[in-house]
Amino acid sequence: MTDTSTTAPSAAQGEGPVRTPLYYGGREHSTERTLTITNPARPSEVVGEASAATREQALEAVAAARAAFPEWAALTGAERAARLTEAAGAIMEDSEREAAILSAENGKVIGESTFDLIGLVQRTELACGLAEEVDAVETLPGPPTEVVVSHQPMGVVTIIVPFNWPIAILGASLPYALVAGNTVVVKPPPSCPLATTRAVQRLAERLPAGVLNVVTGEDAEIGEALVSNPDVAKVCFTGSVRGGKRIMAMAAESLTAVTLELGGNDGVLILPDAEFDQQGLDLLFMGIYGTTGQVCMNAKRIYVHSSKKDELVAELTKRLEQVKLGPATDPSTTMGPFHQKAQLQFVQDLVQEARDAGAEVREFGELPGGEWSEGYFMRPSIVLDPDPSLRVVTEEQFGPTIPIITFEDVEEGIRMVNDTQYGLCNSVWTSNEDTAREVGARLQAGYVFHNTHGPVLLDQRAPFGGVKQSGIGREMGTIGLREFQEPHALGILKGGPAPAGEGSAPVG
DSSP states (O other): OOOOOOSOBOOTTSSOOEEEOEEETTEEEOOSOEEEEEETTEEEEEEEEEEOOOHHHHHHHHHHHHHHHHHHHTSOHHHHHHHHHHHGGGTTTTHHHHHHHHHHHHOOOHHHHHHHHHHHHHHHHHHHTTHHHHTOOEEEOOSSEEEEEEEEEOSEEEEEOOSSSHHHHHTTTHHHHHHTTOEEEEEOOTTSOHHHHHHHHHHHTTSOTTSEEEOOOOHHHHHHHHHSOTTEEEEEEESOHHHHHHHHHHHHTTTOEEEEEOOOOEEEEEOTTOOOOHHHHHHHHHHHHGGGGOOTTSEEEEEEEGGGHHHHHHHHHHHHTTOOBOOTTSTTOSBOOOSSHHHHHHHHHHHHHHHHTTOEEEEOSOOOOGGGTTSOOOOOEEEESOOTTSHHHHSOOOSSEEEEEEESSHHHHHHHHHOSSOOSEEEEEOSOHHHHHHHHTTSOSSEEEESOOSGGGOOTTSOBOOSGGGEESOBSHHHHHHTTEEEEEEEEEOSSSOOTTOSOOOOO
């Protein structure tokens, strides 16, 4: 949106209003228009302003990345990793201030914002640790042909991140793309761009000009320039299924490669031999309600054997009774507001629809009053035994509520978990490791947890991504690194051509 607000930006962070420029080609760029960024806990409060790039400026950022590509790609993987490691020291500079900015524009509690920054640091370390894999070569011996298989950088990569964990999610792609030898243009979310832009700029200033660039603005204005651009080799997008389909359609215009990490209606399968412990239940609670439920890999549906239901509900209730709704500025707050009003209304509708259909809805906590009464807050809830056809079960809520459905037969439980268009993460809860392996292998998802669920114990060495409507491609790990490289085969003829009738059959 164009900045037409007359409300003064907040100086709550102690250093005046936050304003972020565009940064590409090694320098800052200003814009005539800006995005006005408000606080979801108090929408009348303006946190700051972000530059709104024009299409021409977005094209300039891509051109800067393209110009920087040959020199960056010519370095070895180890050389690039060393430079990125040195630059990454800037991520946590003035981290208290940066976390406060992220919490103010996003709505989540300060602790989560701090871990958002740390997530980029950790994921950069993991990516740089794969530097030797970047230049690894496999030789297929001859005769008649000795084939040298290597992996080459692709070119310019556009990375588009969402509002919920923008900096940590950036870490799943950005350092891998850079270590692989690509140059990058980052597009932060237009509703929450400030802290992400600042973090990317701190990194970019410590890398060669044009290697890393960041542009903010409205999707409609700059999306085509960053996605369906023949100078862009790959687009990484994290967000909704609807958004991913738009990105894929745009990328098809130029046959640009895509990695899409999309929504997940993640299922929890609790078997009759599951043994609950306090740590596991704490992690499950966080894996449901963390970030006000606005995490793609959070649990969205629970299928529990009838013998375990009462214990599960009692344990979740005990934790829900301790929830304190409020703004991030209050240190006692444990759950912040929704990031956007539309999502608040959507989840409220899902819960009310379930209540009207006869499901038991239990809500917890108290809505903030006074100066925070206008915030996008919602009391967290559990929905007991809803009809499986209700939207609270079939759609990704992306909010602080979860349906709990009982089953009697394990096969029935597996069927219900898999009965969805999504497949990002699932979890299986059992005290038997063999059962976990057997059942976990049958759950349709890119990643399956055992006796936990959610980001805390996600192993970031493993490839991450979804099946079905939850995405295309993988991020992180060696597989995620290869997603930013093109396989290259060089055949060296040994001992002359193959005799007639031998060797590979012609194709094409």
